[in-house]
Amino acid sequence: MKKPRDLKPDTLSLHAGQRPDKEHGARATPIYQTSSFVFKDTETAAGIFNVERTGHVYSRITNPTNAVLEERISALEGAVGSIATSSGQAALHLAIATIVDSGQHIVASNCLYGGSHNLLEYTLPRFGIETAFVDFRDLDAVKDNIKSNTRLIFGETLGNPGLDVMDIKQISNLAHENQIPLLVDSTFTTPHLMKPIEHGADLIFHSATKFLSGHGVVIGGLLVDSGNFIWDQNNNFPQLSKPYRGFHDMIFTEEFGPAAFINRARKEGARDFGACMSPHTAFLILQGIETLGLRMDRHIQTTREIVSFLNQHDAVVSVSYPELESHPDYKLAQKILPNGCGAVFTFELKGGKKAGQTFIENLNLFSHLANVGDSKSLVIHPSSTTHHRMDASALEKAGISEGTVRLSVGLEDVEDLKEDLEIGLESAIKSI
Amino acid sequence: MHVFSGSKGLQGDKNPIVFVHGTGMDHTVWTLFARYFLRHGRDVLSIDLPGHGKSKGPLLDSIELLSARLLNYLDSRNVDKFSIVGHSMGSLIALETAAEQPNRVNNLVMIGTAFPMAVSEALLNLAKNNDPGAIDILTFMSFSEDARIGNNKNPGMWMTEGTRRLMQRSSKNVIFKDLLACSNFVSGLDRAKEVNAKTLLILGENDYLTPKHKAQDLIENFKSVLVKEIKGSGHSLMVENPNLVLDYLSEAL
Numbered sequence: 001m002k003k004p005r006d007l008k009p010d011t012l013s014l015h016a017g018q019r020p021d022k023e024h025g026a027r028a029t030p031i032y033q034t035s036s037f038v039f040k041d042t043e044t045a046a047g048i049f050n051v052e053r054t055g056h057v058y059s060r061i062t063n064p065t066n067a068v069l070e071e072r073i074s075a076l077e078g079a080v081g082s083i084a085t086s087s088g089q090a091a092l093h094l095a096i097a098t099i100v101d102s103g104q105h106i107v108a109s110n111c112l113y114g115g116s117h118n119l120l121e122y123t124l125p126r127f128g129i130e131t132a133f134v135d136f137r138d139l140d141a142v143k144d145n146i147k148s149n150t151r152l153i154f155g156e157t158l159g160n161p162g163l164d165v166m167d168i169k170q171i172s173n174l175a176h177e178n179q180i181p182l183l184v185d186s187t188f189t190t191p192h193l194m195k196p197i198e199h200g201a202d203l204i205f206h207s208a209t210k211f212l213s214g215h216g217v218v219i220g221g222l223l224v225d226s227g228n229f230i231w232d233q234n235n236n237f238p239q240l241s242k243p244y245r246g247f248h249d250m251i252f253t254e255e256f257g258p259a260a261f262i263n264r265a266r267k268e269g270a271r272d273f274g275a276c277m278s279p280h281t282a283f284l285i286l287q288g289i290e291t292l293g294l295r296m297d298r299h300i301q302t303t304r305e306i307v308s309f310l311n312q313h314d315a316v317v318s319v320s321y322p323e324l325e326s327h328p329d330y331k332l333a334q335k336i337l338p339n340g341c342g343a344v345f346t347f348e349l350k351g352g353k354k355a356g357q358t359f360i361e362n363l364n365l366f367s368h369l370a371n372v373g374d375s376k377s378l379v380i381h382p383s384s385t386t387h388h389r390m391d392a393s394a395l396e397k398a399g400i401s402e403g404t405v406r407l408s409v410g411l412e413d414v415e416d417l418k419e420d421l422e423i424g425l426e427s428a429i430k431s432i
Numbered sequence: 433m434h435v436f437s438g439s440k441g442l443q444g445d446k447n448p449i450v451f452v453h454g455t456g457m458d459h460t461v462w463t464l465f466a467r468y469f470l471r472h473g474r475d476v477l478s479i480d481l482p483g484h485g486k487s488k489g490p491l492l493d494s495i496e497l498l499s500a501r502l503l504n505y506l507d508s509r510n511v512d513k514f515s516i517v518g519h520s521m522g523s524l525i526a527l528e529t530a531a532e533q534p535n536r537v538n539n540l541v542m543i544g545t546a547f548p549m550a551v552s553e554a555l556l557n558l559a560k561n562n563d564p565g566a567i568d569i570l571t572f573m574s575f576s577e578d579a580r581i582g583n584n585k586n587p588g589m590w591m592t593e594g595t596r597r598l599m600q601r602s603s604k605n606v607i608f609k610d611l612l613a614c615s616n617f618v619s620g621l622d623r624a625k626e627v628n629a630k631t632l633l634i635l636g637e638n639d640y641l642t643p644k645h646k647a648q649d650l651i652e653n654f655k656s657v658l659v660k661e662i663k664g665s666g667h668s669l670m671v672e673n674p675n676l677v678l679d680y681l682s683e684a685l
Contacts, residue, residue: 006572006592007580016590017582052468053675054585062587070588080597081589227597249439255467257460257485258597259589266588 010293017071031283032064061270065279069286073222076191080227081262084282088207089115090275091221095183095203098265099237102128105150109136110397111159114386136166146178153180158188161346161382161406162399165322165329172200181229188342192296202229210373213288214295218281227258240264300340303409309418310347315425317348343409344372351432353402356381362427365420377410377417433505434486436478438470445475447515447538449685454520455610456599458485464674465681483606491609495617499528515539515685521614531623539685540629544667546646547620551611559608566607571596576638576666591671624653631657632684636665
């Protein structure tokens with residue numbers, strides 16, 4: 001028997017979730033820029049509200065353009081469903097708020113994006129949710145920090161900014177032994193470089209602002225449900241396994257099986273927290289995803305050349321990129337990220353903070369801003385910007401010093417980028 | 433046997449609706465439809481067959497045994513007359529049940545059905561070995577070409593992975609025993625002649641698992657049958673075209 005094959009990722013990037021518009025034949029995904037949708041009749045309206053008919057009600061909950069994006073990322077990740085949110089932060093918050101209650105606990109990597117760290121360290125405690133930040137390379141430490149009220153383990157496929165490679169298989173094994181789901185931020189890798197679900201992640205979120213879009217013109221997030229976690233294996237997730245008063249005593253595991261989480265996140269979180277994505281934003285992210293494979297391959301190719309260039313430069317103390325043997329996660333990266341370790345990395349300049357500032361100020365093509373994953377190359381000084389709220393100890397644990405510079409390598413001609421960097425590096429040396 | 437009947441349970445409806453899922457599935461494939469009938473005051477028994485979903489085993493590898501087990505359960509719940517809806521393997525169980533108890537079944541609905549429902553040796557062997565390839569094949573064959581690209585009527589949900597995940601949740605040997613039950617069921621045409629219930633068949637135009645032309649012999653053997661074909665749909669009609677399936681069910685039941 002011929003083994004059937006599902007469509008390949010590059011095909012899904014272009015097509016998943018969308019067929020040509022039946023009314024007008026539009027090939028591109030139309031932008032349904034509308035707040036609400038007219039019901040055919042009162043019975044149909046009641047049916048959609050009662051989750052017996054499919055359809056759209058109000059764009060805070062669902063929207064046809066957003067639905068294409070949600071299906072597309074689900075297809076690329078191998079997931080049962082997704083929700084588009086107003087930002088990556090909103091996706092992270094939605095994931096947490098759906099399953100973690102006041103008085104409960106999260107175990108998170110100590111190498112997180114500054115925004116995620118802010119939410120977990122400073123904001124969620126206001127709502128009674130505490131987080132233990134742990135070095136995910138130390139599995140014993142992860143295990144030791146799991147408590148009876150731990151409801152989520154969370155890390156990034158590639159830690160920010162030191163590019164710690166998360167051993168998703170090991171961490172997920174540990175999580176599942178303790179009947180806890182694993183949430184993974186896959187922003188830096190995208191499904192083109194790694195599919196976390198295949199390694200054991202239960203939930204994924206993306207800042208779709210970054211590589212998924214590539215153009216840097218929108219803010220958006222995506223929360224993705226693998227459908228693998230068994231939420232009713234114990235009583236730890238009553239949000240999903242017990243009657244929900246907010247929706248006619250619906251028991252999500254009973255009515256949606258593998259899609260329990262994503263349905264609760266939409267029927268409660270999208271409805272009540274309201275951090276929805278604009279349909280126009282969804283359309284722009286879809287334009288980005290169409291070329292995801294092409295762009296990521298080019299990002300990786302150029303990054304490898306830039307890493308090699310910097311690694312040999314006299315002005316540079318060290319480069320942190322998991323494809324270098326000097327990186328602590330080199331072997332793991334070879335195993336789980338064979339197609340590349342992303343296009344964001346850090347390096348250490350000789351001369352500390354002053355050299356770093358001079359370097360950045362003398363760049364022309366690299367834009368100094370707080371973002372990554374743009375098609376245009378970007379640069380930032382983490383200790384004074386994205387991670388400025390972290391104390392010295394936390395910075396050290398995250399692998400950040402005053403001389404650390406983070407690059408996000410874009411799609412420009414690599415020779416032009418090297419020339420730009422050379423000018424910056426020469427200026428940095430002179431400033432010491 | 434685990435059965436979903438809504439938060440209020442059975443309310444004494446004289447014609448409750450029994451939903452029977454297909455190979456490797458469970459009662460959650462009927463959620464939308466169950467909710468419709470519950471809102472309209474009907475009693476619903478959406479079952480997990482033995483060894484499926486939250487029902488304990490033992491696994492049964494014949495349609496006759498599965499039907500007998502179902503009737504046993506309905507007797508235990510004092511359900512006298514009822515209507516029965518089945519999908520794929522579940523449609524054969526529904527047929528067998530309607531033939532076995534012709535005076536108890538008011539309506540029979542068979543969705544994504546064919547007779548015989550033969551399964552290739554190659555697929556049976558994969559399933560027998562609990563090879564994940566069996567689930568890959570069934571998932572692939574369960575959807576039309578269009579559905580494999582997506583455009584789900586249910587916003588944000590990726591159809592093929594939802595179906596795959598349900599099958600992946602099945603315990604060891606479930607898929608094999610189900611396929612064996614389908615393949616070994618030989619009395620479909622005779623049983624169709626014994627059915628008194630008003631019968632509706634809902635077929636998918638692009639069903640690769642149970643192609644619509646393979647339902648023709650069945651259709652010719654029923655005393656009274658209505659056939660609805662859903663244009664473009666594959667085998668997973670309740671996923672690919674839930675609203676149309678609901679329209680047909682609400683008209684029939």
